[in-house]
Amino acid sequence: MHAYRSHTCADLSLENKGDDVRLSGWVHRVRDHGGVLFLDLRDHYGITQVICDPDSPAFAEMEKVRAEWCVRIDGTVKARDESLVNPKLPTGAIEVYARDIEVLGSAAELPLQVFGDQEYPEETRLRYRYLDLRREKMQKNMTLRSDVVTSIRKRMWDQNFREFQTPIITASSPEGARDFLVPSRLHPGKFYALPQAPQQFKQLLMVSGFDKYFQIAPCFRDEDPRADRSPTDFYQLDMEMSFVTQQDVFDTIQPVIAGVFEEFGGGKKVDQTWEQISYKDAALWYGSDKPDLRNPIKMQVVSDHFRDSGFAIFAKLLEQDGTEIRAIPAPTGGSRKFCDRMNAFAQKEGLPGMGYIFWRDQGNGMEAAGPLAKNIGPERTEAIRQQLGLEVGDAAFFLGGKPKSFEAVAGRARNVIGEELNLTDKDRFAFAWIVDFPIYEKDEETGKIDFEHNPFSMPQGGMEALQGDPLEVLGYQYDLACNGYELVSGAIRNHKPEIMFKAFEIAGYGEDEVRKRFGGMVNAFQYGAPPHGGCAAGIDRIVMLLAEEANIREVILFPMNQRAEDLMMDAPSEPTSDQLMELGLRVIPQE
Numbered sequence: 001m002h003a004y005r006s007h008t009c010a011d012l013s014l015e016n017k018g019d020d021v022r023l024s025g026w027v028h029r030v031r032d033h034g035g036v037l038f039l040d041l042r043d044h045y046g047i048t049q050v051i052c053d054p055d056s057p058a059f060a061e062m063e064k065v066r067a068e069w070c071v072r073i074d075g076t077v078k079a080r081d082e083s084l085v086n087p088k089l090p091t092g093a094i095e096v097y098a099r100d101i102e103v104l105g106s107a108a109e110l111p112l113q114v115f116g117d118q119e120y121p122e123e124t125r126l127r128y129r130y131l132d133l134r135r136e137k138m139q140k141n142m143t144l145r146s147d148v149v150t151s152i153r154k155r156m157w158d159q160n161f162r163e164f165q166t167p168i169i170t171a172s173s174p175e176g177a178r179d180f181l182v183p184s185r186l187h188p189g190k191f192y193a194l195p196q197a198p199q200q201f202k203q204l205l206m207v208s209g210f211d212k213y214f215q216i217a218p219c220f221r222d223e224d225p226r227a228d229r230s231p232t233d234f235y236q237l238d239m240e241m242s243f244v245t246q247q248d249v250f251d252t253i254q255p256v257i258a259g260v261f262e263e264f265g266g267g268k269k270v271d272q273t274w275e276q277i278s279y280k281d282a283a284l285w286y287g288s289d290k291p292d293l294r295n296p297i298k299m300q301v302v303s304d305h306f307r308d309s310g311f312a313i314f315a316k317l318l319e320q321d322g323t324e325i326r327a328i329p330a331p332t333g334g335s336r337k338f339c340d341r342m343n344a345f346a347q348k349e350g351l352p353g354m355g356y357i358f359w360r361d362q363g364n365g366m367e368a369a370g371p372l373a374k375n376i377g378p379e380r381t382e383a384i385r386q387q388l389g390l391e392v393g394d395a396a397f398f399l400g401g402k403p404k405s406f407e408a409v410a411g412r413a414r415n416v417i418g419e420e421l422n423l424t425d426k427d428r429f430a431f432a433w434i435v436d437f438p439i440y441e442k443d444e445e446t447g448k449i450d451f452e453h454n455p456f457s458m459p460q461g462g463m464e465a466l467q468g469d470p471l472e473v474l475g476y477q478y479d480l481a482c483n484g485y486e487l488v489s490g491a492i493r494n495h496k497p498e499i500m501f502k503a504f505e506i507a508g509y510g511e512d513e514v515r516k517r518f519g520g521m522v523n524a525f526q527y528g529a530p531p532h533g534g535c536a537a538g539i540d541r542i543v544m545l546l547a548e549e550a551n552i553r554e555v556i557l558f559p560m561n562q563r564a565e566d567l568m569m570d571a572p573s574e575p576t577s578d579q580l581m582e583l584g585l586r587v588i589p590q591e
Contacts, residue, residue: 004072004104010046014093016077021096023048024072024104026134027065029115037062039098041073044139048091050075052098061101068114068131070105073098122553127567129558141555144264145543149216151263152237152539155256161212161239166201168194168218171520178222180232188584194220194233197536199456200521202240203493206532207524214239216539222564227551228485228541231564240534246476246492249533250274250433253488257480257537261429264546269428274480278436282481283403284326287411289437292484293430295418299410302327302398305384311375314355317400325400326410329388330417333395334358338420339370342397345416349409351399357381358395366392415484429482429545436460437477440470440506450507453477457491458533459503466502476533487542490535497525 004024012021025043032038039050039062050073052062058073065071075096086092111127112120114134125132132138153163172179172193179193195201197219205213217238225231237256241249254274261270275293282289285298303324306314317323333339339356346354355372368381388396397413399406418424439459441452449470457475459465465473480488494500500522504514515522543555553559560566580586 008045009041009043009048010090012048012077012091012094012096014079016094017079019077020074021077022072022074023050023096025070026114027067027069027071029067030065039065039073041071041096046090049080049086049089049095050098051078051095056098058098058101061103062098065101065103066107068107068110068134069103070107072102072104074100122561123567126553126559126561129568133557138554141543141547141549142557144547145539145555148260148264148543148546149539151260152256153216155259156214156237156239159212159252159256161214162210163215164205164210164213165215166195166198166205166217170195170201180220180222183583183585185583196221197236198238200518202238202534203456203495203521203532204524206240206242207527207529209242211242212240213534217536225560225562225564228544230540230552230556230559231562232560235539237537237539238534239536240532242530242532244492244531244533246435246478246533249490249492249535250478253480253535253537257431257487257542260542261546265429266546266548271429271431274431274433276433276435279434279438280436282432282434283407287407287409287414288484289434289479290481290484290486291411291432291434292415292418292424293432293481294426294428294483295415295424297329297331297414297418297423299326299328299414300388301325302384302387305380305387306376306398306400309376309380311355311372314398314400322402323400324403325398326403326406327384327388328397328399328410328414328417329390330395330397330421331390331423332393332421333417334360334393335395336369339395339397341420342413342417345413346399346409349412351406351409354413355398356395357384357398359385359390359392361392372398431480431482431487434479434481435477436474437479438471439473439475439477439503442471448508454489454491455504455507456493456500458494459499462496463499463502466499466506470506478535480535480537483545485541485545486538487545488535488537490533492531492533495525495529495531497522500525 001022006022009023009025023041025041028040028042028047030037030039035054037052039052041048041050052059073096075098077094078097080093080095110131112124112131114131133142169182169192172181177196179196182192182194184190184192198215198217202213215238217236218233219236220233223229223231241252258270258272279289282291287299301324303318306325307318309315314325318325335358339358342356343353357368357370357373359366359368368378373381384396390396399410437453439451439453439457440449442449453475454477457477460474460476476492478490479486494503501511501514540552540556544552547555549555558568
């Protein structure tokens with residue numbers, strides 16, 4: 001017999017009745033039923049019940065073991081009494097009568113319990129992550145992650161992509177976040193960087209003629225943590241293709257993403273038609289470039305109904321350039337209690353409040369209620385109701401100003417309204433491509449033009465588009481939104497040096513600086529670069545959605561905490577003086 005096990009803790013059934021077996025695993029829990037010991041033995045695959053009475057030679061040793069001890073047990077498979085069968089366990093029809101036990105690893109007093117659903121502070125869970133990962137939910141999450149990655153790889157290979165590995169130590173390249181820098185011992189005073197993404201390398205692979213590339217790529221960004229973002233590193237499905245249009249990229253990645261969600265989505269509906277929404281419309285309708293389309297609410301501009309109206313706040317606001325009033329329809333939200341609740345939400349978000357109108361039945365007809373309705377009168381109120389398609393029992397909420405100042409709050413309010421009124425379909429994965437991103441933005445204070453999004457995107461219209469108003473230039477750039485999260489981001493690349501130089505010139509970067517910062521790519525584009533494009537999908541975020549987790553740390557094996565610290569490995573740590581000397585570095589103490 002094998003030194004440690006003949007079967008896993010999920011293998012045994014009534015077919016094994018009478019067999020002598022050997023199992024190894026962790027003691028999930030021990031119960032003493034009047035001198036008879038029941039021990040649940042757990043491994044990665046499942047749980048088997050072990051029974052031991054005073055007649056067994058293993059009884060004395062069995063009495064000593066405690067939760068999470070790692071043990072080996074030899075015994076005989078027996079059928080459970082019919083009344084004691086546990087249909088929830090694959091091994092629930094049998095138990096193993098123990099004849100011998102060996103302690104492979106005893107456990108000290110546990111800082112957190114593996115058995116049960118107790119909640120522990122995140123600091124405790126991350127410091128003792130190896131114990132946290134033994135819990136059933138975490139085992140399921142990490143197994144799901146592995147299975148998702150395997151499925152993605154297979155789906156990419158099935159579309160004739162090849163997997164290539166790009167460098168981890170490279171040059172610093174701005175991708176929208178801070179680099180992690182690595183000092184060079186051989187070149188004192190110079191630094192490598194960990195790649196924020198394999199962006200330049202995958203484009204160079206297209207110039208090298210490989211046509212279809214993908215990689216499950218580690219990416220490193222020194223970012224502030226969020227619930228849906230790791231502060232240090234993450235993994236993405238990175239892909240690139242030559243001789244393709246934007247639609248070709250969509251048609252390639254959609255069956256991969258949809259297939260994974262169908263395979264692992266637990267039976268939830270997966271949208272088959274993925275709408276394409278312009279960045280401008282997404283901001284207007286949803287207040288976000290990653291809208292949750294499970295919520296049917298669409299915001300609308302209603303400025304004309306408030307212009308020169310009796311509601312002075314909005315009327316005066318609209319006298320300023322670039323301002324507008326937007327309405328958030330709230331079907332079934334027509335009660336003062338709900339309106340007051342949303343007004344309190346707006347105040348928590350830092351606004352003085354949120355205007356509202358709700359429509360109620362007065363017996364002899366419909367009546368519009370609320371402070372706004374009184375101020376603007378029945379004619380304007382009725383025009384708003386008709387524009388928004390609302391009825392008795394419905395409401396609408398209003399925000400005004402320059403769109404960028406209130407869009408994000410309006411988007412969050414839309415989400416809350418959808419949740420509170422049960423309008424959001426929780427049993428669905430809703431996808432949409434967000435397209436037509438603006439390439440440039442203007443700083444309101446300095447008037448300086450800079451890149452708003454990916455500087456490597458091909459402008460729609462090419463060089464000709466760059467001759468006009470920079471703020472009107474759109475890029476062949478796109479994101480895929482799912483249930484309020486950005487899952488995929490990509491672009492058709494700017495592969496022509498003359499267009500690239502002009503695009504950077506508009507943002508204030510001269511040709512010399514572009515050559516210095518992106519020399520490898522610019523030089524390569526002078527030797528017959530093909531049109532190419534691609535995208536990257538966040539593995540962590542995909543698994544987070546599939547596992548129905550609200551925090552990305554629940555699907556990462558060994559994540560950092562909110563302060564970008566690894567409590568288990570004590571990182572970041574202070575280097576030794578010898579290490580600093582070898583690298584020619586000196587640490588300046590922070591005041």
